[in-house]
Amino acid sequence: MSLPRLQIQRLLGQALRRPCVTQKRLNSSTDSSVKTDSCGIPLEPTWSVKELLSSYPTPSISPATFRRLHELSALQPPTEGSPEYNSLKSELEELVKLVEAVKLIKIEDTGDGLIPDGRIWAEGTGIPLTHTSNEGEETCSDQGQDLLSHASRTSDGMYVVEADRSR
Incomplete structure (x- = not known):
């Protein structure tokens, strides 16, 4: 048996107008000198x-x-x-x-001497923080030599830059 839509809206409206936590109940469990709003949130820094x-x-x-x-x-x-x-x-x-x-x-020691990754990731995902070289992968020097092929002038594996030497 379901409630008509109008009744549901009235019940929700009443619930939203009701205070989150009564002042009396909140003060009985915490310091009474802290002034709070109806939801128990302190009005001033504690x-x-x-x-x-x-x-x-x-x-x-x-x-x-x-x-x-x-x-x-x-x-x-x-x-x-x-x-x-x-x-x-x-x-x-x-x-x-x-x-x-x-x-x-005091900071919790992980034991491995590494700084823990403080980012929040879904379980089983994330960015690897260490670079591991895979076999067959080009090294940095190979990539640098490849970049030389795009230069307009090179000499003995180096970029050539013309400079004004009159100064």
Whole structure:
């Protein structure tokens, strides 16, 4: 026995207007200080990178290291003790803290020393990440010699390019 089409549309309309999760049920299982919409999605972020990094110690960059970083970047460092110097040094220290925090993340070792392919593929498909030479396949040097046949001028297996030597 099937429902008439109009009844199905009414039932669907009622279901779509109904809240996804009631506030009372959601708050009973999670932190009540987090404000959520009717579907249980937080209205504000529940955590931040800055908050997470605040638990890590802030590294200190020495003035010599600060000057060396500027030398390597071919930049003139600001005068030591100036507001620009202090601001830039603070920003660099925050970046170092972020890098150190990322380095603490444990990555699962596959055991074979290779970087795992992070792409998502259907099971049994994908692009081979290593090149295997098949017997009978031309080598790179053979292909290069074939390309020479298309050049307008060659000499001893090399391309010939005319250049203006008057300069």
